Amino acid sequence: MFVTMAVDHLLTSFILLLICNTGFSAEISVFVKTGDSVQLDIQTQELPEFDLLSWRNDKSVIIVRYIHESREVKLHSSYKDRVDFNDETFSLTLKNMQKTDTGFYTARTSGESENNIVTYRVSVIDAVDAPVLTVNSHWSSSDSCTVNFTCRAHDLMINSSYQNNRCSPEEVTSQINTLILDCSEESIICNHSNTVSWKIDRINITQLCGDLCVCEDGRFCSTGYTDTRTTRV
Numbered sequence: 001m002f003v004t005m006a007v008d009h010l011l012t013s014f015i016l017l018l019i020c021n022t023g024f025s026a027e028i029s030v031f032v033k034t035g036d037s038v039q040l041d042i043q044t045q046e047l048p049e050f051d052l053l054s055w056r057n058d059k060s061v062i063i064v065r066y067i068h069e070s071r072e073v074k075l076h077s078s079y080k081d082r083v084d085f086n087d088e089t090f091s092l093t094l095k096n097m098q099k100t101d102t103g104f105y106t107a108r109t110s111g112e113s114e115n116n117i118v119t120y121r122v123s124v125i126d127a128v129d130a131p132v133l134t135v136n137s138h139w140s141s142s143d144s145c146t147v148n149f150t151c152r153a154h155d156l157m158i159n160s161s162y163q164n165n166r167c168s169p170e171e172v173t174s175q176i177n178t179l180i181l182d183c184s185e186e187s188i189i190c191n192h193s194n195t196v197s198w199k200i201d202r203i204n205i206t207q208l209c210g211d212l213c214v215c216e217d218g219r220f221c222s223t224g225y226t227d228t229r230t231t232r233v
């Protein structure tokens with residue numbers, strides 16, 4: 001009985017969701033890195049009969065108007081140099097996106113009736129800063145090596161320790177940024193990412209621990225690891 005009710009409830013939610021989704025055209029969320037281009041497709045093969053197809057933003061600007069009969073394309077003056085409109089597929093490409101371009105973009109047709117074809121929620125965000133791995137202290141003997149280190153990026157920080165060829169993987173997040181720490185036998189890797197980009201900093205364990213220097217104070221060994229750090233974009 002309880003199970004049936006639970007299933008019923010699920011079904012109801014599902015149907016409500018469906019109704020909501022068909023009540024207006026679907027909304028698609030996309031993330032774009034600052035400076036990149038984004039192509040917005042109409043997402044359908046079957047457009048209703050129309051005289052005019054337009055792409056507009058949420059600031060009442062009609063970016064492009066396509067007149068069906070004459071196949072004429074009219075671009076808004078403020079978008080002229082930074083959009084491409086494909087008059088076969090009706091997709092719109094917005095170029096060199098800036099954070100101020102964040103917002104909604106809608107394709108609409110009009111003829112005997114007006115139809116919203118698709119709406120995009122476009123978020124323009126910056127690429128992440130490179131994370132920085134720093135060794136706080138390390139000491140090694142012939143058969144073991146311990147490294148205490150910190151990885152920092154933005155407002156995120158992970159302190160951890162590398163021992164016996166491993167560290168415990170860790171992950172911290174703030175809003176859209178994620179900092180992930182992982183170690184292999186060869187290196188400590190810190191990965192800073194968001195939905196549009198990632199960057200890593202790496203410390204080479206072989207070089208840091210391989211020299212067998214026994215140090216109580218990280219400063220004595222500092223030249224041993226600073227040379228081996230690499231940042232990959």
Ligand SMILES: *[C@@H]1O[C@H](CO)[C@@H](O)[C@H](O)[C@H]1NC(C)=O
Pocket residue numbers: 136137147148160161
């Ligand atoms: C290194 O980290 C371990 C584990 O977090 C901790 O117990 C130890 O005191 C740290 N050593 C130094 C020198 O900071």
Ligand SMILES: *[C@@H]1O[C@H](CO)[C@@H](O)[C@H](O)[C@H]1NC(C)=O
Pocket residue numbers: 150157158159
């Ligand atoms: C990491 O260590 C630093 C100094 O050793 C300390 O100030 C900071 O609060 C620690 N951060 C975390 C997240 O444990």
Ligand SMILES: *[C@@H]1O[C@H](CO)[C@@H](O)[C@H](O)[C@H]1NC(C)=O
Pocket residue numbers: 191192193198199200
């Ligand atoms: C860093 O993290 C991102 C996002 O999780 C992932 O796509 C990427 O492959 C990672 N890079 C490395 C070198 O692990």
Ligand SMILES: *[C@@H]1O[C@H](CO)[C@@H](O)[C@H](O)[C@H]1NC(C)=O
Pocket residue numbers: 186187204205206207228
């Ligand atoms: C680490 O350093 C060693 C010795 O210089 C080198 O052979 C190895 O390829 C390096 N590993 C990585 C992952 O950079």
